[in-house]
Amino acid sequence: MTKFGGPGVLVAGSAPEPVAGPGQVVIGVSVVDVMSIDAQLRAGWGRDWFPARPPFVPGTGVAGRVIAVGDGVDSGWAGRRVAALLPGGGAYAEQVVAGLDTVVAVPDEVALWQAAALVQVGPAALSLVAAAELRAGARVLVTGAGGALGLAVVRLAGAAGARVTAAAHGPAKREAALEAGAAKAVDYPALTEPVGEVENTGADAHASAGGTNAGAGAGAGASAGAGAGAGAGGENGFDVVFDGVGGEVGAAAFALTAPGGSFFAYGVPSGSTAPIDPAEAERKAVRVIGMEQLQFTPDEFTRLAEQTFKEAAAGRLAATVGLAVPLERAAEAHAALETRSLVGKAVLLTTAHAARYSRHGDPDVLEITELPLPDPGPGQVRVAVKAAGVNPIDWKLRRGFRGAALDGPQGVGMELAGTVDALGPGVTGLRIGDPVYGQTAPGAAATHAIADAEALAPKPDDLTYEEAAALPVAVETARRALRDLGLEAGQTLLIHAVAGGVGLAAAQLALARGAEVIGTAGERHHDFLRGLGVHPVAYGEGLAERLPPSVDRVLDASGRGELDLSVALTGDPAKVITIADRAGAERLGVRFSTGDGAAAAARALREAPHVRLPVAEVFPLEQIADAHRRSEEGHLLGKLIINTEATLPH
Numbered sequence: 001m002t003k004f005g006g007p008g009v010l011v012a013g014s015a016p017e018p019v020a021g022p023g024q025v026v027i028g029v030s031v032v033d034v035m036s037i038d039a040q041l042r043a044g045w046g047r048d049w050f051p052a053r054p055p056f057v058p059g060t061g062v063a064g065r066v067i068a069v070g071d072g073v074d075s076g077w078a079g080r081r082v083a084a085l086l087p088g089g090g091a092y093a094e095q096v097v098a099g100l101d102t103v104v105a106v107p108d109e110v111a112l113w114q115a116a117a118l119v120q121v122g123p124a125a126l127s128l129v130a131a132a133e134l135r136a137g138a139r140v141l142v143t144g145a146g147g148a149l150g151l152a153v154v155r156l157a158g159a160a161g162a163r164v165t166a167a168a169h170g171p172a173k174r175e176a177a178l179e180a181g182a183a184k185a186v187d188y189p190a191l192t193e194p195v196g197e198v199e200n201t202g203a204d205a206h207a208s209a210g211g212t213n214a215g216a217g218a219g220a221g222a223s224a225g226a227g228a229g230a231g232a233g234g235e236n237g238f239d240v241v242f243d244g245v246g247g248e249v250g251a252a253a254f255a256l257t258a259p260g261g262s263f264f265a266y267g268v269p270s271g272s273t274a275p276i277d278p279a280e281a282e283r284k285a286v287r288v289i290g291m292e293q294l295q296f297t298p299d300e301f302t303r304l305a306e307q308t309f310k311e312a313a314a315g316r317l318a319a320t321v322g323l324a325v326p327l328e329r330a331a332e333a334h335a336a337l338e339t340r341s342l343v344g345k346a347v348l349l350t351t352a353h354a355a356r357y358s359r360h361g362d363p364d365v366l367e368i369t370e371l372p373l374p375d376p377g378p379g380q381v382r383v384a385v386k387a388a389g390v391n392p393i394d395w396k397l398r399r400g401f402r403g404a405a406l407d408g409p410q411g412v413g414m415e416l417a418g419t420v421d422a423l424g425p426g427v428t429g430l431r432i433g434d435p436v437y438g439q440t441a442p443g444a445a446a447t448h449a450i451a452d453a454e455a456l457a458p459k460p461d462d463l464t465y466e467e468a469a470a471l472p473v474a475v476e477t478a479r480r481a482l483r484d485l486g487l488e489a490g491q492t493l494l495i496h497a498v499a500g501g502v503g504l505a506a507a508q509l510a511l512a513r514g515a516e517v518i519g520t521a522g523e524r525h526h527d528f529l530r531g532l533g534v535h536p537v538a539y540g541e542g543l544a545e546r547l548p549p550s551v552d553r554v555l556d557a558s559g560r561g562e563l564d565l566s567v568a569l570t571g572d573p574a575k576v577i578t579i580a581d582r583a584g585a586e587r588l589g590v591r592f593s594t595g596d597g598a599a600a601a602a603r604a605l606r607e608a609p610h611v612r613l614p615v616a617e618v619f620p621l622e623q624i625a626d627a628h629r630r631s632e633e634g635h636l637l638g639k640l641i642i643n644t645e646a647t648l649p650h
Contacts, residue, residue, distance in 0.1 A: 003054045004044035007331035007338070010058075010092075018097040020070030025077055027084055027098055030370065031116035032091050032327065032348035033061030036147070036269055039334045045271065052089060059091025062098075063106060063116035064351075065370075073100055081106040083119040083309070085301055092330055094350045094372075101298035104305040109313040117148065117319030117345040122308025123301055124294045125152035125317075128264055129160060131293055132240045136161030139237075143191075143253050144244025144267050145182065146173020148345040151320050153242050154180040159316065165238070167191060167245075167253070169340065176320055176343045188245075191252040243267050243274050250274020254286075262287045266294055269340070320344030326373055326421065329432075349373060353644075354446035355624045356409040360400030363625035363632075366412065374450050376424030381453050383436065387469035387618075388444040389415035390640035391501070392580070395628045397442065411443025412624065413642065415601075416451070417459055417468035427453045435459040437468040439476065439601035445624055447644045455598030457605040463612075470501060470613040470639035476601035478506035478555075479608060481577050481593050482513070485553045489514030494551045494569065497558035498534060499525040501613055501639045502579060506555055507534050508611050518551065520558065525637045528614075556580060556590075563588055614638030 002009050020026045038058050041050055063083040069075060083106050084098035106115040134140065140157050144150040145166030157164050158181030165184040166177030174185035237258035243250040247270025254276055257263045263286050265273045273290065281288050296304065311317035322343040323336050333346040352373050357365040376382045394412055417437035420430050430436070430453055438456035443449050459468045481502075487493055493510045495503045498519025507517045507529075517534045520543065526536040537546045544565055552575065554566040559580025566576045573589040585592040595601075616638040619627040627640050 001042055001054050001056055001058050004042065004047075006043070007039075007334040009042065009054070010331045010334060012328040015057075015093070018095050020068050020073070020097055022071040023073060023100050024070040024097050025066045025073055025082075025100060025103060026068040027062060027064045027082060027096050027103075028067040029062045029091075029094055029096055030064040030112045030349070030351045031062070031324075032059055032093075032350070033063075033116045033120055034330070034333045034337070034346040034348060035060065035120065036337050039337045040268065040271075042334060057090045057092050059093075060086050060089060061116060061119040062086065062091045062096055063112040063119060066103075067095070077103075081108070081112060081115075083112075083115040083305065085119060085305075092327065092348060094327065099298075102301055104302055104309065107309055107313040110309050113321065113324065113347060113349075114312060114319055115309065116347055117321050118152075118308050118312055118317070119305060121148045121152050121319060121345070122312070122317060123296060123304030124149055124266075125156055126304050126307055126311075127293055127296070128153055128242055128266070129156040131289060132157075132242075132262055132264070134160040134162045134240065138162040138239045139258070140164045141167065141238040141241045141253055141256060142177075142182070142244065143167045143188070143242070143249055144269065145177040145180075145185070146170065146343050147244060147269075148319060150242075150244045151176060151180045151344055152317065153244075154182050155317065157240075157242075158182065162240070167249070172341075172343050180320075188249050188252070191249065191256060237261065240264070244269075246270045246273045247275075251276075254281075257284065257286050259284045259286070262289065264289045264293060266291055321347055323347070324349055326350070328422075352446055352448035353621065354443065354449075355412045355621060355642075357398055357406075357412065358409045359406065360398065363395070363398070363628040365398065366625045366628065368622055368624075369409065373448055376422055376427075376450055378425045379427060379453055380424040380450050381420050381427055381430060381436075381456065382422040382424075383416055383418040383449050383451055383456075384421040385416045385418040385444065385446055385449050385644050386465035387417050387644065388413040388446075388449075388642040389469045389471075389473060389501075390445075390619075390624075390627050390631050390642060391415070391473050392631060393473075394442075394445075395632055398628065411441070411446065411449075413445035414442055415439050415469055415472040416444035416449055417463075417465040418449075420456075421448060424453075429453070430456070435465075437463075437465075437472060437605065439472040439598040441598075445621065445642050445644075447621070452598060455602050457602045460609060466615050466618060466641045466643060467612065469641055470615055471505070471611060472601045472605060473595075474501035474505040474613060474639065475509075475608050475611050476595065476604040477502045477579060477593070478509055478611075479604040480596055480600070481555050481579065482506060482509055484591065484593060485555065485575065485577055487513060487515055487553050490516075491552035492516045492518060492548070494547070494554045494566065495519040495534075496554070496556045496560075496562045496566070497521070497580075498529060498536070499635075499637045500557055502557045503555075504532075504613050504638065505608075505611050506557070507532060509608060512610065518547065520562070522635050528637060559584075563590055566590075615641050617641070618643050620644075 066077045085102040140162040146168035164182045166182035237256045239261045241263045244267035246267040323346040327348045336342045420434045436456040437459045440451040497503045499521040519534045529536040554576040556578035563584040576590045616636040618641045621644045
């Protein structure tokens with residue numbers, strides 16, 4: 001932070017690597033927690049009590065791994081997954097020094113991005129809800145319910161049996177509060193005016209760890225039409241109010257606190273905590289608890305953070321992350337917080353997760369590795385990957401079919417879909433945040449990957465990221481094969497393995513050209529193929545009798561020994577192409593087709609926007625070995641996809 005001001009005062013810089021002193025550790029940061037108060041302090045709020053003056057490194061919460069320990073610290077901490085509180089700031093960095101008294105081990109079941117998002121929110125929410133001493137059926141109001149702390153409080157209060165009314169601005173925040181377990185969700189005017197509210201009831205409601213949730217049909221954006229003003233908490237108001245907003249909203253919330261109730265005034269996004277008249281609080285016998293409830297000694301923080309991660313590991317507490325951007329784009333996270341539209345947390349990323357292998361072998365050689373975020377070079381972009389395709393070439397390379405020894409860890413996957421995350425020098429025509437898909441060098445099965453800008457195409461709006469990731473290799477391969485075959489309208493094309501990705505893409509392209517398509521496939525896929533306009537033929541013994549006596553062209557995407565029959569059917573090896581049987585091609589004089597490159601895939605995607613492939617199955621990144629096993633089994637309808645969303649939020 002170079003000076004007080006807008007988000008633009010946050011700039012990336014360099015500093016010497018930190019050194020751990022006595023009782024300290026150095027943490028290699030994976031994810032940084034971004035707090036609303038960070039943005040307020042950056043803007044100049046709180047100077048009377050906040051002593052630091054620019055330039056300084058902001059932020060107080062991180063998660064990562066211990067990379068060095070100081071004197072007096074057990075060496076067993078080295079390499080451990082941890083989260084830490086940095087009371088003196090300095091969290092917006094790739095490496096930080098933390099006192100061991102505020103460092104907490106993170107269970108393997110909790111992702112580091114969840115740990116970073118919970119390291120401050122979790123202890124605060126646990127402290128607030130414990131101090132409220134909620135009983136089953138208690139009437140609870142939570143303001144700021146769509147923010148990170150508000151959602152955690154809603155979840156915990158609902159789990160305690162309270163009936164929670166969530167106040168938040170914007171449909172997305174209110175929907176998130178309902179999903180977290182709120183019984184009702186209202187906008188702030190509903191605290192003083194009789195306007196509509198959203199109630200978490202109906203046939204689509206379902207139970208969750210946080211209480212009763214509204215399903216998609218429960219009407220997160222609908223209005224129940226019930227008055228919510230002075231009666232929002234019932235005839236007597238709310239038993240407990242958690243005010244995460246302050247200012248006028250907090251004042252309105254205080255007015256709804258029932259006599260003898262409790263009011264927690266900790267929110268300052270409006271610029272101040274709720275203005276409360278002590279005499280009025282005394283008259284109503286309302287217990288008022290301020291910021292002191294969120295101020296912890298190191299021992300208290302450690303206890304609450306350990307409890308937080310225990311609850312998270314058990315699935316009872318989770319953080320909602322609405323924005324995750326690279327560390328160097330911290331200004332964007334602050335700008336998002338200032339709009340007050342962000343649902344849940346913003347976090348900053350310094351690392352990526354990627355599937356890699358260091359030796360050839362079966363799928364078990366695949367590992368998920370944490371790496372520094374890759375930097376794009378000239379003409380390249382970094383893509384925040386949402387989905388990656390699985391192709392036979394992936395597991396063939398993993399097996400070592402090319403014969404060359406590995407010279408280091410290898411990436412996996414050649415097709416991806418996601419958003420542009422960083423631009424290399426000389427890149428034009430793309431902007432950060434653009435949805436794209438395309439083909440790249442092995443390494444697409446990751447949370448972040450590098451791709452040549454010319455190898456990416458704009459993702460159509462009507463394609464999900466998973467659907468988009470299924471297309472690049474298949475469309476390029478199919479388009480190239482039909483081009484080299486010289487397929488024309490009125491001709492008959494035989495495709496072996498027509499239900500696979502390349503086969504389906506080739507069938508659609510051929511049909512669009514006016515060709516007739518025959519395809520070999522398992523019988524369970526025949527109805528689907530007929531719906532596309534393909535004449536399906538079953539694999540197996542007697543295949544020649546089930547095919548016509550001659551065809552004009554053959555594309556072999558199977559590699560299961562059909563080339564001799566294919567040459568016999570066409571009468572000419574030049575009319576047959578294979579992408580799966582190199583040995584057979586050499587023996588028979590058939591062309592073996594290999595890729596034209598990633599840029600050709602991008603051109604193919606732009607020129608064939610109508611091609612669609614079914615997604616056969618989706619695997620999280622952590623289960624990529626299972627995806628490879630499934631691919632090796634074959635006989636799929638469509639493509640296998642790796643989804644990275646569960647690994648890291650985007």
